[in-house]
Amino acid sequence: MKLTKPWENALKQIKTWARVNSPWAIHFNSGSCNGCDIEILATLTPRYDLERLGVKLQGSPRHADVLLCTGPVTRQARERLLRTYEQMPEPKFVIAVGSCGISGGVFQSCYNVVGSIDEVIPVDVYVPGCPPRPEAIIDGIVKLLDKLKGAKPEVIETP
Numbered sequence: 001m002k003l004t005k006p007w008e009n010a011l012k013q014i015k016t017w018a019r020v021n022s023p024w025a026i027h028f029n030s031g032s033c034n035g036c037d038i039e040i041l042a043t044l045t046p047r048y049d050l051e052r053l054g055v056k057l058q059g060s061p062r063h064a065d066v067l068l069c070t071g072p073v074t075r076q077a078r079e080r081l082l083r084t085y086e087q088m089p090e091p092k093f094v095i096a097v098g099s100c101g102i103s104g105g106v107f108q109s110c111y112n113v114v115g116s117i118d119e120v121i122p123v124d125v126y127v128p129g130c131p132p133r134p135e136a137i138i139d140g141i142v143k144l145l146d147k148l149k150g151a152k153p154e155v156i157e158t159p
């Protein structure tokens, strides 16, 4: 059955509503020192309780909408990062968490580092900091959700 234009719009609105209210996230460490990963875990656990925003941590990229990626991309992790990203269904979004993910940080120019995350996959939101605090990670996720709702993109500053 071919959908008419109003139904297509309604369906699109329902999908956006569902996506914004319940983004499922997967966490990938592409070479981080684990500092950023500990902050992501703190964000997900009851003290900061990211689940109150509907964000659920997923084990499989096939069920995830958002990739929370930390660290510079090492030569060893590059293929795995690409494979994880490719396995995620469309539309998919990437949040680069931490200065190393944004620019390579302290690992820049290391023999085993390919570079920043956006040199390998497209990034939607950057959360700076070494490591960024849970409040900054939550702020980055809220910015992504605003972007999905169609709000104008904003520059994220370190709190």
Ligand code: SF4
Pocket: 031, 032, 033, 034, 035, 036, 070, 071, 072, 097, 098, 099, 100, 101, 105, 106, 129, 130, 131, 132
């Ligand atoms: S930004 Fe800081 S905490 Fe995060 S991976 Fe780099 S060095 Fe570690």
